[in-house]
Amino acid sequence: MGIFSKIKNIFKKEENHLEKENTFFDEKEENLEEDSVTVEENSLSISSDSSLKKDKEDVKIYEKGLTKTRENFVSKLINLTNKYHKITEEYFDELEEILIMADIGVNTVMDFMERLRKRVKSEKIEDLEYLKEVIVDELFIIYVNDEVIVNKIHFSEEKPTVILFVGVNGVGKTTTIAKMASMFHDEGKRVMMVAGDTFRAGATKQLQEWAERTESIFVGKEEGVDPSSVIYDGLQKALEEEVDVVLIDTAGRLQNKVNLMKELEKINKVIGKVIPSGPHETLLIIDATTGQNGISQAKAFKEITDITGIVLTKLDGTAKGGIVLAIKESVGIPVKFIGLGERKEDLQVFDIEKYIYGLFKDMM
Numbered sequence: 001m002g003i004f005s006k007i008k009n010i011f012k013k014e015e016n017h018l019e020k021e022n023t024f025f026d027e028k029e030e031n032l033e034e035d036s037v038t039v040e041e042n043s044l045s046i047s048s049d050s051s052l053k054k055d056k057e058d059v060k061i062y063e064k065g066l067t068k069t070r071e072n073f074v075s076k077l078i079n080l081t082n083k084y085h086k087i088t089e090e091y092f093d094e095l096e097e098i099l100i101m102a103d104i105g106v107n108t109v110m111d112f113m114e115r116l117r118k119r120v121k122s123e124k125i126e127d128l129e130y131l132k133e134v135i136v137d138e139l140f141i142i143y144v145n146d147e148v149i150v151n152k153i154h155f156s157e158e159k160p161t162v163i164l165f166v167g168v169n170g171v172g173k174t175t176t177i178a179k180m181a182s183m184f185h186d187e188g189k190r191v192m193m194v195a196g197d198t199f200r201a202g203a204t205k206q207l208q209e210w211a212e213r214t215e216s217i218f219v220g221k222e223e224g225v226d227p228s229s230v231i232y233d234g235l236q237k238a239l240e241e242e243v244d245v246v247l248i249d250t251a252g253r254l255q256n257k258v259n260l261m262k263e264l265e266k267i268n269k270v271i272g273k274v275i276p277s278g279p280h281e282t283l284l285i286i287d288a289t290t291g292q293n294g295i296s297q298a299k300a301f302k303e304i305t306d307i308t309g310i311v312l313t314k315l316d317g318t319a320k321g322g323i324v325l326a327i328k329e330s331v332g333i334p335v336k337f338i339g340l341g342e343r344k345e346d347l348q349v350f351d352i353e354k355y356i357y358g359l360f361k362d363m364m
Contacts, residue, residue, distance in 0.1 A: 061348060062358030065340025069321030073102045074362050077135070081128045087120060091128075095135075103291050103320030104142075108329040112138060136360055142325050143352050152349065153336070154280050154308070160192070160238045160246045162271055162278035166264065166301055167285035168252040169200060172313035172339065176285050177247050178210035179347040180337075185214055189244035194234035195220030196227040196267065197251045207249055217243060227251065227263065228270045235274040248279070254300055261304035268305070281308045283336065288315040288323050295323070298331045309336035312350075316340045324355060 076098045084091045092113060099109045116138055125131055155161045163180075167173045181191045193211045195204040195218070204220040211218035219234035231248055238246045250267065253260055271278045284307045286294040294312075301307055315321055315338050324335055338355075340346045348354075 057345075058348060058351075059354055059357065061340050061346060062351075062354045063361055065316040065338075065346065065348075066321050066355070066358040068316065068319040069102065070359055070362060072319035073098065073322065074360060076101075077132065078363065081132060084128060087126065087128065087131060092117065099322065101320070102322035103318075103326060104139075104322035105292065105295065105326035105330060108142060108326050111329075112142060115141075132363060136356060136363075139325060140352065140356055143328050155245075156275075156277055156280050158277070160235075160243045160275070161280050162235070162246045162248065162275050163281045163283060164248045164250065164267070164271070164279040165283050165285060166250050166252070166305065166307070168254045168297055171252070171285045171287040171290075173252065173285045174203070174206055174210065174249065176311050176313060176337075176339065176347065177207070177249055178214055179339075179344045181210070181214040181216045181245075181247055182344045183347065184245050185216065190217070190242065191215075192217040192219065192234060192238050192241075192243045192246045194231055194246060194248045196231050197249045198223055198225050198227045198230060199251045199253065203249065216247075217241065228266050231267055232270050232274060235271065235278075239274070254297065257300065257304060264305045282306055283309050283311050284333070285311045285313060286327070288312050288321070288339075289318045291318070291320055291323060292326075295327055295330050298327060298333065302331055302333065307333050309334055311335075311337040311339070311347075313339035316346070321359065324350075 077095075080091065080094055080098065083094075095116075096109055096113050099112065100106060104112070116135065119125070119134060119138070120131070123134075125134060153161070153163070165173055165177055177193060181193060184191050191214065193207055193214075193216050195207045197203040197207075198221065201223065204223060208218050208220055210216075217237070219230065219237055221230050221233075227250065234248070235246065237243075248267075248271075251260070251263065268279065282305060284298060284301050286297055288294065290297075298307070298310065310327060310333050312324060312327070312335050315324070324338070327333070327335060335350045338348055338350050340348060
């Protein structure tokens with residue numbers, strides 16, 4: 001059974017299991033007052049029910065957020081299958097064009113097409129409907145590539161966990177920090193925001209407003225000061241106040257790579273002096289709507305600092321959601337979070353199975 005069928009079965013089973021859990025929970029709720037022991041014994045069922053509901057909500061967010069890509073990419077794939085009665089070179093040529101238009105990237109598509117041709121030949125595939133499943137399998141393999149994908153934030157055993165955010169201006173860095181602050185706050189963590197972008201006009205004030213909205217501690221200074229001094233003061237305060245997570249904004253002047261590299265090197269040294277194990281994560285924010293330009297940014301930032309993960313924002317605003325696959329293949333950095341809308345809930349931990357499901361839902 002291929003990954004296409006497995007993912008389809010996984011989500012079908014989850015839906016059926018959720019329905020059973022809800023029925024079970026409703027029946028038990030009627031007897032809560034009569035049998036407190038039963039309530040205690042079934043606490044795990046309640047927890048499981050909440051987890052399944054959350055998972056189902058996340059799946060819906062993926063479905064909605066990938067609508068533009070799905071309507072553009074999958075509809076073309078279905079039309080292609082309907083157009084041809086057998087697998088030919090013309091079919092492969094049109095498929096190649098569809099994949100490139102989905103922004104998966106030319107090099108990635110070339111490698112993919114070569115693997116697909118070999119698989120069709122070795123398995124003697126003739127059924128176009130089955131070939132669609134094979135295509136999904138191979139796209140999944142592009143991302144996983146026999147590696148263990150670590151998408152979650154690496155939290156330090158000792159407080160605080162320091163997360164550095166980098167990326168060019170306009171990619172949604174500040175709002176991503178705010179959404180992540182809200183997420184950590186909901187988990188019961190004490191969060192601090194540090195305004196390390198002291199060059200962009202209004203950046204400090206904007207971050208301060210988000211800190212107030214998310215009930216986060218804020219550390220910032222006037223525009224133009226050395227960002228390292230702001231970060232130093234913030235980390236000292238974080239230690240004093242036993243903050244759980246420190247989120248640090250930085251400048252995004254990629255057009256001057258030399259200066260930015262020096263600045264990030266200095267910031268990393270300052271963090272290392274106050275928190276020897278930090279930063280624990282350096283997340284690069286990329287706007288999905290910029291397409292291949294986003295990959296160029298990833299390559300450029302990878303040259304100047306150690307990136308541990310990528311946050312791909314505004315994925316709901318593009319029909320070229322294949323950029324997720326292209327980034328991993330091109331720069332070898334996992335996508336840890338994706339932005340699928342304006343709400344805080346729309347910042348999702350990246351899940352390759354939910355992504356594949358959201359992308360190919362209309363084919364399942």
